[in-house]
Amino acid sequence: MPGATRVGFQPAATAGPTNVSGMSHGFETLAIHAGQDPEARTGAVIPPIYQTSTYAQDAVGAPRQGYEYSRSGNPTRDALQECLAALEGGPVALAFASGLAAEDTLLRTVCKPGDHVVIPDDAYGGTYRLFAKVAERWGLDYTPAKVSDPAAVRAAIRPGTTRIVWVETPTNPLLGIADIAALAAVAHEADALLVVDNTFASPYLQQPIAFGADVVVHSTTKYVGGHSDVVGGALIAADRALGEELRYHQNAMGAVNGPFDAWLTLRGIKTLGVRMDRHCDNAERIAAYLDGHAKVGQVLYPGLPSHPGHEVAAKQMRRFGGMISFRAAGGEEHAVEICNRAKLFVLAESLGGVESLIEHPGRMTHASAAGSPLEVPGDLVRLSVGIETVDDLLADLEQALG
């Protein structure tokens, strides 16, 4: 598993021309340079934080380089957007105040009352809540389906009414794997868009547009930002016309991130590749340790050959990521005790930062799904494996398991 070459994975960013001097570059180069040329006036190597709401105009109707108001456009946000577009291999990327703000903008751009959406049956709790408690009241119907099973997704589609097939892969918190190329075919057959929430993988590990996705969603709060210091979201469109429609709604609905948040996110992105490799190294060691441990039931990690999605993950991901879920052998109370006993693994929601986190999805991140078809097992523990010294993480888990 460690260091294995994934023959199916073709990083889009290195496969075609990009926006760094019009040349083709590797992922890490784009992460550091795309959208981030030295500033023209001073040569500042890092894009400045343009902390301004408005811009002086040279004449009525003549804003400089198109900048007139920071909801509509801000150079720091533009730098982030250009970089995200390069990393995901799409023509348009848009940054938002949070992942959910990005999702809301996407739904209200693409859907109208009476439409229908297929969602994962173990979607991120906040995404499920957006569909179940907010969008449904506005007349958007939804059906949860097992996204690891293309036939189940096809069966959930209502031809003529379904506008979006929405998938996460890997899913949160059960680490299910959806076959992006297969689902793109299923969605397109029904004239629906395939939307992929790529938060768990990050563009370093998986580039859904290369496999046929129409829109990629991110909570940049997680791996993309990577330091647990900023909340943000993004949409990347595969098609320029759809991207421009989304850009219109980004301004019309107004859920943009501020310049400082955009800057922090961009600062995090520069190290995305090296961080992800260490997240994967550590998670592979920890998954191997948990697998077969007497105090642990099933281990959910797509890198384990026993994982039902392992083959599909190997086809579409560079490596298998830093997220691991497992069932506590002693049931729900044991799961809660493990979370409470962990010391180095901080008991907290969220994921994808450099520090390791542990949580009980049933009572924390996914509490909003309790009593719904998306309820998660009570004995489940979720780890966001950070980039600390792995032996320290293993020792902490050993004492926490009891």
Ligand SMILES: *Cc1c(COP(=O)(O)O)cnc(C)c1O
């Ligand atoms: C956190 C998360 C979101 C929501 O993003 P926010 O930035 O918290 O609004 C969406 N999808 C997934 C998979 C997430 O983990």
